[in-house]
Amino acid sequence: MIKENHTALSDFILLGYSEFPVLQVLLFMVFLFIYVGIILGNGLTIYVTLTDAALDSPMYFFLRKLSFLEIFYTSITLPKMLVNFLAENKNISFVGCAVQMYAMYVLASTECFLLAAMAYDRYVAICHPLHYKLIMSRKVCLRLVTGPLTLSMLVHMGQTYLLFTLPFCGSREIDHFFCDLSPVLELACADIFVNEVYLFAASIVILILPFFLIVASYIKIISTILKMPSVEGQKKMFATCSSHIIMVSLFYGSAIIAHLTPRSKETKDINKWLSLFYAILVPMFNPLVYTLRNRDVKNCMKKLFHRKL
Template identity: 75%
Template structure:
C-alpha cells in the first residue's frame, strides 16, 4: 500500500492562491503586468549599464548580474503561477518540481553572494578609495560571480537530489505557488534528518555567511562615514549605499520570516505571502530602487530616452 501511495504521489498540486477563485482572472492580469515589469525594468538596467561608458565600473557590473539573476529567477516560477491561475489542473510532476527548485535555489544563492560583492565593493570604495581600482579589478569581479555560481550549482544539486530520493505519501498539496524545500519536507513520509543537516549546512554557506559579510562591510562603512567632518560628504556617501541596503533588507527580511518562523498551518498561509514578496516584489523593486536613488543611472536613462531633434 505504501509503495502504491508513493507511486500515485509522483505529482504534486501547487495550491498557490486558490482560496481566491473569483479573483483568479484579476490576479492573473496583475501578476502578468508585474512579470512584464520585472523583465522590462531589469532588462533596461542591464542594457543601460552595459552600453553606457559612464557606468563601466564594478558596482554596475554587479548590478547588471543582479538584474539578470532576477529575470531568470522569476522566470522559473512566475509562468507556472500564471498558468495555474487559469488552469483547473494545478499539478506539477516530481521532475518538474525538482527542476524548478534547482533553478531557483541556484539563482537565489548566487544572488546572496552578488549582494555581498556589492557591499564589499562599497566598502573598498569608501574605506580604501586610493586602492579601489587595484582591488576591484575586472578579474576579481568575474571570479566572484563565476565562483559563487559554480559552488551553488553543486551545492544545490546535492540538496535537490536528496529531496527527490525521499518517499512522498499522504497529502500531495504544496501550500505555495512554487516548489520549495520546507513544504516538500513536510510531505515526506521518510527520515528527513540527512536533508535537514544538509539544508542547515548549505544555509550557513549560501545565506548566513554572505549576510554576516554584508553586515561587517556596512559596520566598517558606517564607522568611516561617521568620521567624516563634512555633513555633505556623509550624505553623498550614504546615498551611494542606501539603495543596496534597502534591497538587502527587503530580500533577507522576507526570506528570514519564511524560513525561520515556526511551522504551523497559520504561519504557512502567512509565509507564502512573504515568499511572494522576496521572490516577485523584490525583483520588481530592484530596478526602481536602484534607478530612482542613483543619479548616475538617472542621467544615463535621460540620455537614452532623450528625443533627438
C-alpha cells in the same frame, strides 16, 4: 529510487492561491503586470549599464548581474503561476518540480552572495578609494560572481537529491505557488531528519554567512563615513549606499524569516506570503530602487531616451 518515486507519484499539484477562487482572474492580471514590469525594468537596467561607458565600473557590473538573476529566477516561477490562475489543471511533474526547485534555489542563493559582493564593493570604494581599481579588478569581479554560483549549484544539488529520493506516498498537494523546499518536505512519508540538518547547514552558508559579510562591510563603511569632516561628504557617501541597503533589507528580511523560522500551521501561510515577497516583489522593486535613487543611472537613461526620440 528517483525512478521508483516517479512511477509511484508522477506529479504534484501546486495549490498557489486557489483559496481565493473569485480573485483568480484579477490575480492573473496583477501578476502578469508585475512580470512584465520585472522583465522591462531589469532589462532596461541591463541595457543602460551595458551601452553607456559612464557606467563601466564594478558597481554597475554587479547591478547588471543582479538584474540578470532577477529576470531568470522570476521566469522559473511566475509563468507557471500565471497559468495556474486560469487553468483547472494545476499539476507540475515530479521532474519539473525538482528542476524548478533546484534552479530557483541556485539563483536565489547566488543573489545572496552577489548582494554581499556589492557591499564589499562599496566598502572598498569608500574605505580604500586609492586602491579601488586595483582591488576590484575585472578578474576579481568575475570570481565574486562565478564562485558563489558554483558553490550554490553544488550545495543545492545535494539538497535536491536528498529530497527527491524520499518516498512520497501521501498527498500530492503543495500548498505553495512554486515547488518550495519546506512544503514538499511535508509530503514525504519518511524520516526527514537528514534533510532538515542539511537545510539548516545550507541556510547558514547561503543566508547567514553573506548577511554577516554585508553587516561587517557596512560597519566599516559607517565608521569611515562618520570620520569625514564634511557633512556634505557624509551625505554623499551615505547616498551611494542607500539603494543597496534598501534591497538587502527587503530581500534578507523576508528570506531569513521564511526559511529560518520553525515550521508550524501558524507560520505556513506567513511563509508563503514572505516567499512571494522575496521571489517576486523584490525583483520588481530592484530597478525602481536602483534607478530612482541613482543619479548616474537616471542621467544615462535620460540621454538614452533623448537619443531614441
